[in-house]
Amino acid sequence: MKEAMRAIIKKDLKGITANKRLFSTLLIVPLVLTIVMPTIFILVIHFVPEETDDFQQLLKMLPMAKQTGDFSLTVIGLILNYILPVFFLMIPIMTASIMAASSFVGEKEKHTLETLLYCPLTLKQIFRSKVFASFLLSMIVSFFSFFTMLIVLEAEILFFTGNLVLPDVNWLVIMLLISPAISLIAITLIVRGSAKAQSVEESQQGAVFLILPIILLVVGQFTGILLISFWILLGLGIVCALLAWLLLKKSMGRFTYEMLLR
Amino acid sequence: MNAVAIESLSKQYPGGKQALSHIDITLKQGEVFGFLGPNGAGKTTTVKILNGILTPSEGSCRVLGTDPVKNPEKVHALSGVVTEHAQMYDNLTGLQNLVFYGSVFGLTASESERRANTLLEELELTEAKDRKLAAYSTGMRQRLSLARALIHQPKVLFLDEPTSGLDPESAQNVNHLIRRLAEEAGITVFLCTHQLRYAQEICTRYGLIDRGKLLASGSLEELRAETSSRIAVKIRASRIPELLPCRKIGEQEFEIEIQSEKEIPRIVRQIVEDGGDIYQVNPRQPSLEDIYFTLTSKQKEAEE
Numbered sequence: 298m299k300e301a302m303r304a305i306i307k308k309d310l311k312g313i314t315a316n317k318r319l320f321s322t323l324l325i326v327p328l329v330l331t332i333v334m335p336t337i338f339i340l341v342i343h344f345v346p347e348e349t350d351d352f353q354q355l356l357k358m359l360p361m362a363k364q365t366g367d368f369s370l371t372v373i374g375l376i377l378n379y380i381l382p383v384f385f386l387m388i389p390i391m392t393a394s395i396m397a398a399s400s401f402v403g404e405k406e407k408h409t410l411e412t413l414l415y416c417p418l419t420l421k422q423i424f425r426s427k428v429f430a431s432f433l434l435s436m437i438v439s440f441f442s443f444f445t446m447l448i449v450l451e452a453e454i455l456f457f458t459g460n461l462v463l464p465d466v467n468w469l470v471i472m473l474l475i476s477p478a479i480s481l482i483a484i485t486l487i488v489r490g491s492a493k494a495q496s497v498e499e500s501q502q503g504a505v506f507l508i509l510p511i512i513l514l515v516v517g518q519f520t521g522i523l524l525i526s527f528w529i530l531l532g533l534g535i536v537c538a539l540l541a542w543l544l545l546k547k548s549m550g551r552f553t554y555e556m557l558l559r
Numbered sequence: 560m561n562a563v564a565i566e567s568l569s570k571q572y573p574g575g576k577q578a579l580s581h582i583d584i585t586l587k588q589g590e591v592f593g594f595l596g597p598n599g600a601g602k603t604t605t606v607k608i609l610n611g612i613l614t615p616s617e618g619s620c621r622v623l624g625t626d627p628v629k630n631p632e633k634v635h636a637l638s639g640v641v642t643e644h645a646q647m648y649d650n651l652t653g654l655q656n657l658v659f660y661g662s663v664f665g666l667t668a669s670e671s672e673r674r675a676n677t678l679l680e681e682l683e684l685t686e687a688k689d690r691k692l693a694a695y696s697t698g699m700r701q702r703l704s705l706a707r708a709l710i711h712q713p714k715v716l717f718l719d720e721p722t723s724g725l726d727p728e729s730a731q732n733v734n735h736l737i738r739r740l741a742e743e744a745g746i747t748v749f750l751c752t753h754q755l756r757y758a759q760e761i762c763t764r765y766g767l768i769d770r771g772k773l774l775a776s777g778s779l780e781e782l783r784a785e786t787s788s789r790i791a792v793k794i795r796a797s798r799i800p801e802l803l804p805c806r807k808i809g810e811q812e813f814e815i816e817i818q819s820e821k822e823i824p825r826i827v828r829q830i831v832e833d834g835g836d837i838y839q840v841n842p843r844q845p846s847l848e849d850i851y852f853t854l855t856s857k858q859k860e861a862e863e
Contacts, residue, residue, distance in 0.1 A: 412645040
């Protein structure tokens, strides 16, 4: 990657991290989703009487392989390995959308876009720098949340049950393939929208319009896929990654400086 | 190789507005070219086309042999641009801004910082270098923009109204800097302005544009010859012979219009022979402003 592209990425990331209030919100929301919520679950499981009918019904529907002897451990394993992964599809997209939506149009509103266009980079390279900046931020937040979640939850599980419930192999595919690929797709589309938008508001509204269907459709179905098979998950991940690569390559093909500044 | 070559360049905006029609300009390397005209004449459009930001509707142009339509990024590597809408980041300091643009132009961090500090010093911004841009005045921003355009040592400099918003002293400094860049570093300067007096101080050649049409181009002498503007000679004398076709403009002050300076000795002789005392003879060549107004009024007449 060119030094110039790195400079743009660094500048964009600094722009977000320098805004302490915005950056702390970006970190706190994922942590609430991945730490506070599962902690409440674990507490409920620990203190609520074991033989609740609803839970038993739910457990009966699970494949046999997923059930261990202990009720608490089974439910905790269910949460850790089937519910929490879904959050890691949402978190990177949510995080990146803030930055991606203002990537081009934000510069336009600050009258700095024209200056940026006078630099010796092609439009495609500028576009990619913008995408990578948002992508990097989303991955930093996503991995930070993941490891914090893992440490806190394992400590809690150990404290309440005396055992550890380890994350299964699906997590590897999710964190390293599906989550990056899906967020890259979303970011590319949002940055592209930002290049066409006339104002930051318009771009953000467009981004929400784009994110909601993804969250509702993909995320809603995701728990099911996790239950079916590791290989389907892996296949899906590869398809998403290919799609992301294709989108990134083909985007901005017909864009001109004139269109951006209009 | 010419620094800038524009051939029959036209631009029509999508709305139908004809911003430029069939412009021809050639700039040699090291020239300071004054592109003069009122607001909305097409100066900024020309600069944007030369940098590939706008695509021409007709004609072609080249900057140091490179076509900005095909390879805008190659032109950008060779040129520095200052325009009204090319601003910098308010949340960064002056120095941070320059270092950022330096690295965007491929300089290493230490190199950018060294260049930035030199330029900040030259443009008298050293004291403000660690202040956020949000606290800069219009004049300071304008000077920082010039520093930004120079950070990568461009071969061609496109300046769109670089002295607008500057106080007379800063404008003078900026002008000196521009002239020095051209003379010492051999940078070609394409200067768009409507401040004709400043332009006359630093430009070696001019192009006058109005409503998208190039009215004339050339050195001051060439423009004078082209417009056949007369020289106005102001004379302060006790009396003037009646046969001289002069205009009284004050107490013992007269003005005579002549074609060339060669007529002056004859006039002086006539006054002296007539018994008049001469205190002052002051020929005034038509300034850029005079030429500009002559040309624009000619253009208006032609259109009517």
